[in-house]
Amino acid sequence: MSRRLERRPAFAVTVTVVFFAWLYLPIVAVVLFSFNSVKSLATFQGFSTRWYVDFFHDSSLITSLTASLGIAAVAAAGSLILGTMLALGLERIRSRSGRAIGAVTLLPLVTPEIVTGVAALLFFTGLGMKLSLVTVTLAEITFSIAYVTVIVRGRLASMSPEVEEAARDLGCTPWQAVRQVILPTLVPALLGSGLLVFALVFDDFVLAFFTTGVDPQPLPVRIYSSIRFGVSPAINAVGTLMLAFSALLIVLALLVPRLFHRKTSTLDLIAGGERP
């Protein structure tokens, strides 16, 4: 590298610094005011945890929190199973119908979420199903399969097929080869995408909004209804807890592949980047 390239471009660096400030400003504000001792959202009067105490004593908020955790867990498990099956099938099958299926399964990724939400609402009511946490979970699984498939396929594509061939030569049935050779190598990708889906579903508002019943509601839907009645410090406390929890999950999802000493991390798969 020459010296010219090492010199920092003032413009790009300035934009980046301003960008990071803008990115974190609202997050810092939510966290800060969640510890405010008074109701004001403009001035910080003193440190207090009263809004957190309020939250943990609000049984309907706690019910919503448990509901969201349950939905996220079931949706992560369901989409992991279906998404991995899909990834294995798509990556290895070499037919025209395989490619067509591949395209169809990516559709949920490029469809605006509101469209998916509307369609799911009509689907469930059309079948005469009562809207509840079950319908939310079914919709979330459908929406999350594509994420798992994309990440797992990325990992499969970088695996050399020779290992699997070797297992077959040693007398494994195709299913044994999958179970004993491919699945163990996929563990980091599976953990990473499972955590990612858990975080996405736990936070998801739009799809949950369209497919939920009245009671109990998933946490984001519950928060949305209280925001519409005005800003309150209690929301800051819930928001802080949610931000911290999802941040933790995402950081874990990013770190998992590193723990397994893999060169590609989940982040690279999301960014589509390659290490030089």
Added chain:
Amino acid sequence: MATREVTRPSAPATPPAGRRTSVQRTKLWGTLLALPTAWIVGFFVSSMVIVVLLSFGRTQRDGRPVFGTRLTNYDALWNEVYLRLFLRSLTYAVVTTLICALIAFPVAYAIALHGGRFKSVLIAAIVVPFFASYLIRMYAWSALLSDDGVVNSALRKAGLGGVQFLNTPYAVIGGLVYGYVVFMILPVYASLERMDLSLIEAGKDLYHGPLRTFFSVTLPATRAGLFGGMLLVFLPALGDFVSAQLLGGPKTYMIGNLIQQQFLEGQNWPLGSAMTVAMMIGLTVLMVIYLRATTTRNREQA
């Protein structure tokens, strides 16, 4: 990763165990595909079909939606109020996409070329908040920008007087940019990482000046990332309704708000379905034009 996939033969050069295994294997892959495909067709595809069917239906007097074969819902869309709203959504989404591109290039450039060993940490620092609750982040802006929020009380203290941020197009577009800019930064960053950085240096020698270098070297080399990012931002921005709901008002409502009202407030599901279908058709047409234009250009480039 990608290169290895390309060089890998699509079938083993010498199938070790003859024909029977390959039949057996195809059967396994087919079995694995069956369940998830059935799930996606059963839930996703069929629910889309219901939306299309209901868009030709009507609402009965008792409020229940029924299927039909009438075009009345589409006729109803063709009025000035709705058309203006469609145009507004389109404008917001396009402006959002452009602003995201303007932010993404310098940020991705600074990180890719000058991030050093902090590259991954910096990218993670961008990704982590974006995967955390979209709703909470929009709420955070609405609290910051409200009339008695931090920004306005600071302005008043400075003697500048309050500014009404909320209920303006600026707030709504700002929210959309905040919500989706990561989808532009990541692909642009990835294509910058992939390009040969000595080209930029050569460009500086050749063209003298960062702007000319950017337009004749960096931009063409990162075109794929930019085009991909534009799609990833435009699609969710056009369908968004949370930003306009929390940071805007009726004057800044987008298609998403209109659809949401038909389903959860107005209870005119057939009309809402027609709006949804109209939006999807509009998006598909735009997408086809866009993909055609960008792929021919890429081909010319190659």
